[in-house]
Amino acid sequence: MSTRDFRPGSAPNVSRRTLLQAGAGLIGGSVLPASIASRAFAEDHPAIGTYPAGTSGSSAFIGISVPRTGTYAVQGEDELKGYQLAIEHINSGHELIKKISPKTSKGVLGKELKFGVADSAAKPNEAVQAQQRFISENKAVMITGGTSSAVAVALNKLAQREKVIFVCGISGSNDTTGKDCVRYGFRQNFFGQTAAAAIAPVLIKQFGKNKKAAYLTPDYTYGHTVTKSMQDRLAEAGWTTVTNQVSPLGAPDYSSYLLNVANSGADVLINVNWGHDAVLSTQQAKQFGVLDKMKLVVPYQVPFIARETGGLMQGVYAATDYWWTIEDKYPLAKMFNEAFEKKYGYKPEWGAENAYVSFAHWARMVEEAGSFYPPDVIKAYEKGETLPSLVGDVHYRPEDHQCVRPVVIVRGKMEKEMKNKEDYYEVIEIVPGDGLMQKPDAFGCHLGDYT
Amino acid sequence: MINWPNFVSQLFNGLALGALLALISSGLTIIYGTLGVLNLAHGAMFMIGGYAGYVTYSYTGSFILAVIAGSLFVMALGVAMERIIIRHFYHRPHEDQLLVTFGLGICFVEIVRLIFTSQSQVVPPPALLQGITSLGFLFYPTYRLAVVGIVAVALGALFLILYRTRLGMIVRAGIEDSVMVDSLGINVYRVFMIVFGIGAMAAGFAGIINAPVVSLTPGVGDDILVETFVVVVIGGVGSFPGAILGGLIAGEIISITSMFNPGYAYVMLFAAMTLVLVLRPHGLLGTQGRE
Amino acid sequence: MSLLEVNGLNSYYGDSHILFDVSLRVERNEVVALLGRNGAGKSTTLKSLMGVVTPRRGSVMFDGVEISGRKSHKIAQAGMQLVHEERRIFGSLSVEENLVIAGLTASQRWPLERIYEMFPRLRERRGNRGTDLSGGEQQMLAIARALVRDPKIILLDEPFEGLAPVIVRDLMKACRDLAEAGQTIVLVEQNLAATLALAQRIYIINNGHIVHEGPAQEIKAQPEVLQRYLGV
Numbered sequence: 001m002s003t004r005d006f007r008p009g010s011a012p013n014v015s016r017r018t019l020l021q022a023g024a025g026l027i028g029g030s031v032l033p034a035s036i037a038s039r040a041f042a043e044d045h046p047a048i049g050t051y052p053a054g055t056s057g058s059s060a061f062i063g064i065s066v067p068r069t070g071t072y073a074v075q076g077e078d079e080l081k082g083y084q085l086a087i088e089h090i091n092s093g094h095e096l097i098k099k100i101s102p103k104t105s106k107g108v109l110g111k112e113l114k115f116g117v118a119d120s121a122a123k124p125n126e127a128v129q130a131q132q133r134f135i136s137e138n139k140a141v142m143i144t145g146g147t148s149s150a151v152a153v154a155l156n157k158l159a160q161r162e163k164v165i166f167v168c169g170i171s172g173s174n175d176t177t178g179k180d181c182v183r184y185g186f187r188q189n190f191f192g193q194t195a196a197a198a199i200a201p202v203l204i205k206q207f208g209k210n211k212k213a214a215y216l217t218p219d220y221t222y223g224h225t226v227t228k229s230m231q232d233r234l235a236e237a238g239w240t241t242v243t244n245q246v247s248p249l250g251a252p253d254y255s256s257y258l259l260n261v262a263n264s265g266a267d268v269l270i271n272v273n274w275g276h277d278a279v280l281s282t283q284q285a286k287q288f289g290v291l292d293k294m295k296l297v298v299p300y301q302v303p304f305i306a307r308e309t310g311g312l313m314q315g316v317y318a319a320t321d322y323w324w325t326i327e328d329k330y331p332l333a334k335m336f337n338e339a340f341e342k343k344y345g346y347k348p349e350w351g352a353e354n355a356y357v358s359f360a361h362w363a364r365m366v367e368e369a370g371s372f373y374p375p376d377v378i379k380a381y382e383k384g385e386t387l388p389s390l391v392g393d394v395h396y397r398p399e400d401h402q403c404v405r406p407v408v409i410v411r412g413k414m415e416k417e418m419k420n421k422e423d424y425y426e427v428i429e430i431v432p433g434d435g436l437m438q439k440p441d442a443f444g445c446h447l448g449d450y451t
Numbered sequence: 452m453i454n455w456p457n458f459v460s461q462l463f464n465g466l467a468l469g470a471l472l473a474l475i476s477s478g479l480t481i482i483y484g485t486l487g488v489l490n491l492a493h494g495a496m497f498m499i500g501g502y503a504g505y506v507t508y509s510y511t512g513s514f515i516l517a518v519i520a521g522s523l524f525v526m527a528l529g530v531a532m533e534r535i536i537i538r539h540f541y542h543r544p545h546e547d548q549l550l551v552t553f554g555l556g557i558c559f560v561e562i563v564r565l566i567f568t569s570q571s572q573v574v575p576p577p578a579l580l581q582g583i584t585s586l587g588f589l590f591y592p593t594y595r596l597a598v599v600g601i602v603a604v605a606l607g608a609l610f611l612i613l614y615r616t617r618l619g620m621i622v623r624a625g626i627e628d629s630v631m632v633d634s635l636g637i638n639v640y641r642v643f644m645i646v647f648g649i650g651a652m653a654a655g656f657a658g659i660i661n662a663p664v665v666s667l668t669p670g671v672g673d674d675i676l677v678e679t680f681v682v683v684v685i686g687g688v689g690s691f692p693g694a695i696l697g698g699l700i701a702g703e704i705i706s707i708t709s710m711f712n713p714g715y716a717y718v719m720l721f722a723a724m725t726l727v728l729v730l731r732p733h734g735l736l737g738t739q740g741r742e
Numbered sequence: 743m744s745l746l747e748v749n750g751l752n753s754y755y756g757d758s759h760i761l762f763d764v765s766l767r768v769e770r771n772e773v774v775a776l777l778g779r780n781g782a783g784k785s786t787t788l789k790s791l792m793g794v795v796t797p798r799r800g801s802v803m804f805d806g807v808e809i810s811g812r813k814s815h816k817i818a819q820a821g822m823q824l825v826h827e828e829r830r831i832f833g834s835l836s837v838e839e840n841l842v843i844a845g846l847t848a849s850q851r852w853p854l855e856r857i858y859e860m861f862p863r864l865r866e867r868r869g870n871r872g873t874d875l876s877g878g879e880q881q882m883l884a885i886a887r888a889l890v891r892d893p894k895i896i897l898l899d900e901p902f903e904g905l906a907p908v909i910v911r912d913l914m915k916a917c918r919d920l921a922e923a924g925q926t927i928v929l930v931e932q933n934l935a936a937t938l939a940l941a942q943r944i945y946i947i948n949n950g951h952i953v954h955e956g957p958a959q960e961i962k963a964q965p966e967v968l969q970r971y972l973g974v
């Protein structure tokens with residue numbers, strides 16, 4: 001067999017098959033003591049989804065689908081790095097993970113986490129196909145993906161059908177934990193409603209009441225719900241929408257939309273586009289002189305947009321999940337930034353932050369449930385207990401599985417104010433999450449069944 | 452936003468969009484017309500032209516050099532692609548040709564992604580052409596105005612090559628009946644190679660000319676390919692004047708529809724293509740295929 | 743040595759075997775006709791010689807050089823020209839462009855003036871596009887386009903088919919003039935009278951096999967052969 005000591009006395013349930021798998025795991029690299037690995041089998045639960053098949057060995061598999069091509073590719077790569085760092089930290093029992101999930105020693109319930117990555121290209125059908133494969137072939141115990149709410153909503157449905165927990169990646173649509181919410185899906189990051197509720201007062205204070213706004217909106221659930229939330233909140237201060245330019249995801253050119261905006265007489269341009277669409281539309285807005293006529297606002301911050309647009313975000317207000325300079329206030333953020341930058345050579349953006357924290361939260365819930373049995377894990381989330389995160393204490397709402405967490409309002413720094421080349425934003429305000437949330441049933445959420 | 456100044460602005464913008472589409476499409480259509488191969492890597496050629504120009508620009512700081520290097524690089528790439536791969540597919544079924552060019556396109560995009568990552572790269576327009584110009588009825592980016600002129604010159608040059616040179620005469624004959632051209636003692640395979648090079652160059656040239664307008668990403672050619680394909684179908688497969696007409700029509704449809712409801716711009720584009728296919732199956736200026 | 747010597751030629755369209763061991767020869771300055779029913783393999787024979795169809799087996803010696811398996815443009819450069827049954831005029835090119843393009847790679851060529859003397863109608867229509875020509879004019883252009891290259895041998899595939907009698911008469915005269923001037927011609931034609939008037943020697947092909955060979959005069963005296971293979 002192997003040289004590892006399995007201490008048979010403390011591992012009564014280790015079958016020959018488990019031993020063989022553990023042995024096979026040794027060849028591949030590190031493996032955890034089988035004594036811990038066996039714990040999950042002590043539970044007496046019926047099979048559901050990939051349980052218990054997914055944890056019968058010494059490892060547990062996570063299916064990751066992020067866009068690595070297409071308009072959201074840059075953000076997807078950042079997100080993926082966050083996932084990889086989280087998995088590395090969980091498997092090694094890193095100090096930061098232990099701060100968020102105190103019961104974690106190494107792995108999750110002693111299982112080493114393994115993962116597969118698929119390119120979703122931000123397309124729902126590709127993400128669903130990949131995750132279906134991870135579930136049936138790799139017995140994934142958890143799936144993740146996003147960087148497009150269309151993908152998130154599709155994976156919500158897949159998760160509920162397959163009874164495999166879905167920890168949502170970047171998704172800004174109200175629908176993800178609204179009308180398309182599911183029992184098996186959880187979202188950590190901020191979204192249209194909270195973004196609007198947090199940034200609207202800042203905009204009203206900054207630009208005044210009764211302003212005319214033009215919107216650039218991508219044509220899918222994310223764009224429509226974020227624009228709607230912004231319109232609703234700003235209307236309270238008398239703001240009107242003079243034009244809403246809806247464009248397809250990955251539009252190659254924004255000139256005709258921008259001409260409409262230029263001719264609309266708006267005071268403020270609210271750009272809801274995301275990923276490369278946001279970069280391109282912002283650059284072209286500059287080319288068409290639109291940014292000289294009106295103020296730009298980005299209600300749902302796009303990672304790396306400041307770097308990619310070369311100065312166009314200067315003075316621009318944006319709402320975001322995370323900005324690295326809050327590390328002065330949050331020690332966990334500092335730990336995360338340091339670990340991330342050491343491994344990848346740049347400051348993490350909020351895609352990586354969301355990825356990391358959502359995995360850490362999941363690991364904590366499984367540890368607290370003491371089992372991978374999905375209904376137990378879900379119920380651990382639904383306790384709604386206060387959890388640490390990189391932006392202070394947060395909790396998940398049992399009614400819609402949305403994490404109640406602060407929204408960070410930032411403003412692009414002028415070049416002369418930047419202390420280093422990644423110091424793009426000044427943090428204006430960290431708005432507590434509780435006051436930003438809609439009523440749990442406001443967006444039509446009906447969580448499905450546990451089994 | 453339906454008012455007179457906006458309408459005129461959109462009409463003009465449609466012209467600018469259409470001119471670029473016309474140039475890219477003319478490359479696709481002469482390749483298809485002559486070789487009978489629909490080059491699904493054409494969008495990748497457009498993208499590579501942009502990147503080749505970007506690299507040249509980074510080293511030399513000269514936009515003109517970037518345009519020349521970008522075009523020549525893509526032409527050489529087109530010739531190499533034809534010599535090494537495409538020529539083995541002339542006698543294979545169309546599905547095989549589609550698959551091999553589609554696959555090549557993916558390879559090119561991923562190679563570029565590997566080298567340059569997905570982050571967008573910026574090629575600034577030449578200093579002279581930066582800023583905004585007032586046309587009276589609208590303010591328009593100066594560089595985009597220049598693009599209209601540059602593209603018009605490029606299309607004019609293509610026209611002269613096609614209609615005023617021996618090579619052009621051979622290409623036009625080859626678009627109609629390449630077998631007959633071969634039977635008249637002209638090595639049609641060498642013509643294929645040249646046409647592929649010129650067609651690719653048209654896309655590469657457009658790619659670098661367009662780079663300051665769009666910020667480059669590896670996927671920049673993907674959507675263009677779809678639009679280009681629509682243009683070729685509308686104008687008539689294998690027809691150079693058809694590509695120009697189709698390009699302008701597509702540009703105007705996108706621009707004018709956007710004025711009423713941007714969400715329908717592409718719907719209208721495809722609706723127009725369907726309408727053309729129903730009324731004139733060979734496209735507006737196309738003729739019966741040679742096969 | 744014959745100008746053209748074909749031995750054991752086999753051609754296929756996809757999987758269907760069209761020509762079976764076709765052998766024939768054509769002497770210099772000779773007019774040879776290939777007769778046969780529709781689908782007998784006449785056009786395929788001509789296309790196989792020209793390299794438009796690539797024969798799978800057999801030899802084609804042309805002016806002392808093996809040309810079977812070569813590309814059409816090589817065969818054209820060796821001095822052969824095929825006038826297709828469908829004429830295959832470049833419709834978007836002018837009449838004159840059609841003639842110029844044919845001569846581009848020829849080692850020696852007829853001056854356009856000589857072409858226009860032979861076909862005055864083409865001179866009148868030199869600026870017109872190929873698609874604007876009548877059927878007869880297109881046929882003239884197709885023949886003229888082959889002649890521009892001053893070919894050692896010209897293969898005519900049904901040159902008179904579907905044309906008005908008055909045009910056929912003009913074209914016949916042109917062919918006779920060519921023959922008298924020493925042009926080597928292989929003719930495939932349904933019009934038996936015209937064929938027998940032009941040709942010196944006849945091959946009959948049936949189901950892809952050469953079944954008869956002989957001087958044109960001799961065939962006229964053998965109505966049973968014509969009856970059996972041509973149904974006349």
